[in-house]
Amino acid sequence: MDGNFKKIIIAAMKAAETEDDLDFVFCTFGYTSAREKADLLQQVMSGKWFDLPKDDEARFQILKAAFLHGDWRYADKLSQLKNLAKDL
Numbered sequence: 001m002d003g004n005f006k007k008i009i010i011a012a013m014k015a016a017e018t019e020d021d022l023d024f025v026f027c028t029f030g031y032t033s034a035r036e037k038a039d040l041l042q043q044v045m046s047g048k049w050f051d052l053p054k055d056d057e058a059r060f061q062i063l064k065a066a067f068l069h070g071d072w073r074y075a076d077k078l079s080q081l082k083n084l085a086k087d088l
Contacts (some may be wrong), residue, residue, distance in 0.1 A: 013044040019068060034060040045072040 012025045032038050038060040042049060045067060051060045066072060 009040070010044055011042065014073075016069075017070075019064070022064065022067070038063050041067050044083065 009025070009029050012029070016022045016025050016040075026032070026037055026040075031040060034056040038056060041060070041063040045063070049063075053060060
């Protein structure tokens with residue numbers, strides 16, 4: 001997949017705030033399997049993940065709940081601010 005296209009998908013994911021928003025992004029960009037969705041959520045939220053279930057559907061459900069809860073957004077914004085500060 002083209003790197004620029006992946007950036008668009010990630011930006012769309014970061015803009016999603018509800019389960020309906022997530023479903024729309026998954027559908028629009030052709031993510032259909034629990035594994036694909038879980039991998040994308042994990043990439044968007046970044047960070048370290050420990051003890052995630054091996055089962056793709058269970059992993060997807062846990063990552064989706066974490067995404068919708070939204071705490072990951074604080075760390076993401078802090079990381080972006082640090083990167084901006086380095087460039088000053």
